[in-house]
Amino acid sequence: MLKEVLGFIGVPEPLEIERKFLIEYPDIDYLNNMTACRKVAITQAYLNTPEEGMFRIRKRGYGKDAVYIKTVKIKINDLKRIEKESYLTQAEYNNYLSRKECITGIISKDRYCIVYDDEYFELDVYPFWNDRATLEIELLSEDQPYKLPPFIKLIREVSHEPEYRNIALAQRMVHNKGND
Numbered sequence: 445m446l447k448e449v450l451g452f453i454g455v456p457e458p459l460e461i462e463r464k465f466l467i468e469y470p471d472i473d474y475l476n477n478m479t480a481c482r483k484v485a486i487t488q489a490y491l492n493t494p495e496e497g498m499f500r501i502r503k504r505g506y507g508k509d510a511v512y513i514k515t516v517k518i519k520i521n522d523l524k525r526i527e528k529e530s531y532l533t534q535a536e537y538n539n540y541l542s543r544k545e546c547i548t549g550i551i552s553k554d555r556y557c558i559v560y561d562d563e564y565f566e567l568d569v570y571p572f573w574n575d576r577a578t579l580e581i582e583l584l585s586e587d588q589p590y591k592l593p594p595f596i597k598l599i600r601e602v603s604h605e606p607e608y609r610n611i612a613l614a615q616r617m618v619h620n621k622g623n624d
Contacts, residue, residue, distance in 0.1 A: 458526065458527050458528065458529075459520075459524060459525070459526060459527070460517070460524070460525045460526075460527040460582060461523055461524050461582060461583045461584065461585065461586055461588075462523060462525075462580055462581065462582050462583070462603070463523060463580065463581050463583065463590070463601065463603045464578055464579070464580045464601070464602050464603045464608060464609075465578065465579045465580070465592070465596075465598055465599070465600070465601050465602060465603075466576055466577075466578060466598075466599040466600055466601075466602045466608060467567075467576065467577050467578065467579050467596050467597055467598055467599055468575070468576060468577075468597035468598075468599060469569075469573070469574060469575050469576055469577055470556075470567060470569070470577055470595070470596070470597075471595070472569070474595060475556045475558070475567070478558065480558060480559040480560065481556055481557065481558045481559075482556070482557045483554055483555070483556050483557075484504055484505055484554070484555050484557065485504075485505060485506060485552070485553075485554055485555075486502060486503070486504050486552065486553050486554075486555050486568075487502070487503045487550070487551070487552045488500055488501065488502040488503070488550070488551055488552075488610065488614070489501050489540070489541060489547050489549070489550040489551075489614070490547065490548045490549045490550070490611050490614055490615070491540060491543065491546045491547055491548065492546055492548050493543065493546045497516075498516075498548075499514055499515060499516045500514070500515045500516075500517070500610075500611070501513070501514050501515075501532065501537055501540045501541070502514075502515065503537060510534070511531070512531065512532035512533065512534055512536065512537040513529055513530070513531055513532065514529065514530050514531075514532050514536075514540075515527060515528070515529045516528045522603055522604045523586050523603055524586060548611075548614075548615055549611055549613075549614025549615035549616075549617065550614055550617070551570070551610060551613055551614035551617055552570075552571060553568045553569060553570045553571070554568070554569045555567070555568050555569075556568075556569070558593065560593040561591060561593070563581060563590060563591070564581070564582065565579055565580065565581050565592075565593065566579070566580045566581075567579045567596075568580070568610075570613070572617065576599065578602070578608065579592070579596060
């Protein structure tokens, strides 16, 4: 009943408005010593199943503290997407991972969650790059002003470059077997 009521009154879909940047490989010691920075391990797989279509599953953290999330994204434009997330159990996550024929890519990374100057940034370090990383900021609007932290060495914005989306990196890893 609640779903029907919410559908009738027009509750908006959760929007993700995000800008993404290619940056020089960060100073990991500096990040680890920041008080407003937390590191979390992430593994995510992209699936395309006959029953559910395309989606991502993510393991965030280690051991008993790990959280498992399923995400469906619907692209509006390069910066904006509708994002629907639901929690999975570890068994559900592992069941999806066992469906190898449906996995289109898988990737692992260390994410540094940074609060700087009242802004929240996600800095992703990948095991296949030792000279670069990515930085993302979620915004409330596409034209919201923002300022990157001064310890970030910007290469360029890649929000409009699909080859830097995690799904593209994960698919490239499948095809290259980890060579970059």
